[in-house]
Amino acid sequence: MADxxxxxxxxxxxxxxxxxxxxxxxxAVSPIPAAAALLVRETAAKPVDVIILGSTRxxxxxxxxxxxxDFAGRGRIDVFFLGGGQIDGAANINLVGAGPWDAPxxxxxGSFGSAYLYYLVPRVILxxxxxxxxVLVPKVDFVSAPGSSPPEVHRPGGPAAxxxxxxxxxxxxxxRRFRLxxxxxxxxxxxxxxxxxxxxxxxADVPATPAPTDAQLAILRSVAREELAxxxxxxxxxxxxxxxxxx
Amino acid sequence: xxxTTLFQDLDALLEPIGxxxxxxxxxETNGVAMAATRALIRKGxxxxxxxxxxxxxxxxxxxxxxxxxxxIECAAVSLGEFGIGPRFRAAAEAGRLTIRxxxxxxxxxxxxxxxxxxxxxxxxxxxxxDLLERRPDWRVIDNPFASEGTHDPIVLLPxxxxxxxxxxxxLADVHGNVWVGRRREIMTMAHAAGRALVxxxxxxxxxxxxxxxxxxxxxxxxxxxxxSVQEKGSWPLGFADAYPTDAPHMRAYVAAAKSEEGFxxxxxxxxxxxxxxx
Numbered sequence: 001m002a003d004x005x006x007x008x009x010x011x012x013x014x015x016x017x018x019x020x021x022x023x024x025x026x027x028a029v030s031p032i033p034a035a036a037a038l039l040v041r042e043t044a045a046k047p048v049d050v051i052i053l054g055s056t057r058x059x060x061x062x063x064x065x066x067x068x069x070d071f072a073g074r075g076r077i078d079v080f081f082l083g084g085g086q087i088d089g090a091a092n093i094n095l096v097g098a099g100p101w102d103a104p105x106x107x108x109x110g111s112f113g114s115a116y117l118y119y120l121v122p123r124v125i126l127x128x129x130x131x132x133x134x135v136l137v138p139k140v141d142f143v144s145a146p147g148s149s150p151p152e153v154h155r156p157g158g159p160a161a162x163x164x165x166x167x168x169x170x171x172x173x174x175x176r177r178f179r180l181x182x183x184x185x186x187x188x189x190x191x192x193x194x195x196x197x198x199x200x201x202x203x204a205d206v207p208a209t210p211a212p213t214d215a216q217l218a219i220l221r222s223v224a225r226e227e228l229a230x231x232x233x234x235x236x237x238x239x240x241x242x243x244x245x246x247x
Numbered sequence: 248x249x250x251t252t253l254f255q256d257l258d259a260l261l262e263p264i265g266x267x268x269x270x271x272x273x274x275e276t277n278g279v280a281m282a283a284t285r286a287l288i289r290k291g292x293x294x295x296x297x298x299x300x301x302x303x304x305x306x307x308x309x310x311x312x313x314x315x316x317x318x319i320e321c322a323a324v325s326l327g328e329f330g331i332g333p334r335f336r337a338a339a340e341a342g343r344l345t346i347r348x349x350x351x352x353x354x355x356x357x358x359x360x361x362x363x364x365x366x367x368x369x370x371x372x373x374x375x376x377d378l379l380e381r382r383p384d385w386r387v388i389d390n391p392f393a394s395e396g397t398h399d400p401i402v403l404l405p406x407x408x409x410x411x412x413x414x415x416x417x418l419a420d421v422h423g424n425v426w427v428g429r430r431r432e433i434m435t436m437a438h439a440a441g442r443a444l445v446x447x448x449x450x451x452x453x454x455x456x457x458x459x460x461x462x463x464x465x466x467x468x469x470x471x472x473x474x475s476v477q478e479k480g481s482w483p484l485g486f487a488d489a490y491p492t493d494a495p496h497m498r499a500y501v502a503a504a505k506s507e508e509g510f511x512x513x514x515x516x517x518x519x520x521x522x523x524x525x
């Protein structure tokens with residue numbers, strides 16, 4: 001048995017996809033991306049601002065709910081995380097519903113800020129733990145936000161990576177396709193192909209996703225655990241508790 | 248100085264809301280007037296339009312399930328960690344709800360147009376999203392300020408000017424000024440709406456506008472139509488740092504509201520039974 005939790009592994013994978021960023025923003029109900037953002041902040045050579053929606057401590061705005069979007073529109077957010085009820089091979093995302101729009105099955109909650117932030121944040125990291133043909137579809141039934149846009153559309157941002165509970169992909173903006181970067185421990189290429197509803201590029205041998213380092217785990221179990229305790233008490237208790245309770 | 252009707256009971260507060268009214272409300276733990284929402288259900292109005300602030304959760308789910316709201320303009324209906332709103336999902340899947348699909352910054356921007364009395368507001372993003380197919384009232388124009396010969400499509404959103412803003416806040420003073428603190432989207436909602444109906448946790452001893460530290464977070468009485476003191480007025484939702492969301496209650500709601508029968512039992516126990524609901 002590994003001596004780290006699933007949440008800890010995924011937080012380190014997400015942190016690795018971030019690269020250099022001055023400001024990372026995390027949406028509501030996103031504990032693993034929040035932990036990843038704090039991990040980047042703690043290990044970066046230069047100062048990193050972390051903004052977490054739904055947190056009071058990590059939400060340094062005073063001009064109402066619109067300010068975070070204005071902040072992004074002005075180019076001040078470098079990295080954001082988005083999910084989706086459906087994600088397709090061209091990185092289109094659907095947060096509205098599967099099937100026809102007027103008779104969805106199931107209906108999803110709605111587009112949130114995706115139809116704006118996906119365009120304006122330079123590196124958007126798609127994150128969805130469920131890796132199945134239900135989620136990773138050939139073509140989304142509703143485009144909340146497209147993976148790419150024609151050249152005339154103002155779009156400084158877009159998808160950089162896709163992380164699931166089984167694998168990590170990079171998005172190739174030129175080819176508008178995903179490339180499999182690594183497979184998480186306990187899974188293999190046959191399974192990834194079988195469980196992914198869209199075509200993607202991959203080498204014959206795909207490396208395993210590296211396990212979290214002791215240094216990463218130490219940060220997650222100290223700084224992230226302390227700073228996220230208010231916003232995500234259950235996540236902190238179940239996933240950042242250290243080896244004694246890890247999966 | 249004030250025309251605010253102060254410190255009335257919930258039925259009197261909600262008296263102006265009639266069938267077909269539109270209401271803008273804040274998001275889940277930023278001051279949702281839940282006690283007033285239960286009173287609105289008891290009042291028995293119908294065909295309300297609810298504009299979510301910009302996302303909504305338990306409040307809109309209850310109003311949809313109770314047949315009070317028939318049209319929503321919310322960027323999402325989510326109970327956060329407790330999942331999607333079950334009555335919203337059922338109504339959407341059955342085609343019983345008019346959904347004006349939107350995205351968070353579009354709600355903020357359209358309310359800003361509303362508060363200025365402008366007909367529309369431009370917003371980046373959205374071009375190429377299927378939201379445009381569902382919003383024939385949104386237009387895409389060429390940015391008239393783009394350099395000559397370049398094509399720069401940008402979306403225009405018509406202003407949102409709801410009949411009412413309905414929210415819960417920490418404090419009001421006897422003049423009818425309401426302190427919302429850093430939750431300034433509530434100010435935009437109140438500016439854009441025709442009238443603000445407000446519940447508060449308690450009364451501020453003094454004049455909020457006379458205190459330099461409180462005034463910037465204060466919605467002036469000019470916008471406030473009515474006020475009612477409702478301690479724990481956001482329950483079972485949390486309210487800012489004052490109290491957390493009642494998680495066991497939320498789980499019980501989500502379990503009950505999965506079926507129409509369960510939802511009806513919930514309404515009986517927590518909404519229609521005035522003693523338990525008030």
